[in-house]
Amino acid sequence: MTTRPDSAALLAWYDRHHRRLPWRIGPADRAAGAKPDPYRIWLSEVMLQQTTVTAVKPYFEAFLARWPRVCDLAAADEAEVMKAWAGLGYYSRARNLKACADAVAERHGGRFPDTEAALLALPGIGAYTAAAIAAIAFDRPATVVDGNVERVVSRLFTVEEPLPDAKPALKRLAATLTPQRRAGDFAQAMMDLGATLCTPRKPACPLCPWSEACRGRAAGAPETYPRRRAKAERPTRRGIAYVAMRSDGAVLLRRRPPKGLLGGMSEVPSTDWTPAAPAESPPLPGPWAAAGRIEHTFTHFHLILEVRLARRPAGDPAPDGFWWSTAADLAGEALPSVMRKVVGAAQKAFGS
DNA sequence: GACCCGTGGGA
């Protein structure tokens, strides 16, 4: 026998146990009249897409310090935004972030729209983010559904249909819980609940404000929800990366194509990444020496790169489409993590 | 709907 989950009970829990986050206006501050800044809510929500709070915090602080308002971001160079995003992953988010800032500045007079439909029309804002901004920044009664909410709701109601097929049903169930007032706090409460108590493994049910209402707990196996379809295995691809390094430590870089994998980011030249081991095909004159190998796992494949090193004299000119990045500049380049591993392996071989 | 798109931490 279970009772129905009560939004008031969750809000009361949130008032006592909510996390303090740099982009969040706490319930006490809000009650005292503090208003959330839509720019900060938007920036944090985009950064938090498929990304942990721990990873986001330093990037959020850096972006806010450098571009305090949406108009500052609209005035920035896209290349600078890409550099500042390097390491956070899913780089189309950075391109869309810039495009969204441009659209808000040009089409909306520098103010974010306050409805789900208008937000949804902006680049990089999908169903989740539109609802989150509408609820958190503008206190609209939008139903916010992310991975946490899907987990909480699937456990509350023992939803047997597997993800992703269950998404519409989970959203309908979540909508039945969303209150007309304090919808923003309610959304954040659901996410805090999922992040701190209703966790993927070993949920802390005795501490949960909804433990009496939870069918998953009553059934004895809440951690088995949500159900998921079996996922395909991750294939391995192989390639060879060529690092030209000058005697002063500068490295030859180029820009990747604007879209697709690591779109718009910088890279060391390499062969194609293919299932079979590729043949040597240096894009530049050698001689090339072995400099170890690195491995990196992307969302949908695992990559093994053999690293080659060529030593170049100081003053060596950069070929068309390339530039020399000095040892001092490397840290600030728009290099994705996999390329930082490649450069690191070359630097190790260079010193030995 | 299926597929593509990063990264790092925890178990």
Next chain:
DNA sequence: TTCCCAAGGGT
């Protein structure tokens, strides 16, 4: 080590 997966969006 290996696997999971975190405040998803675009095409």
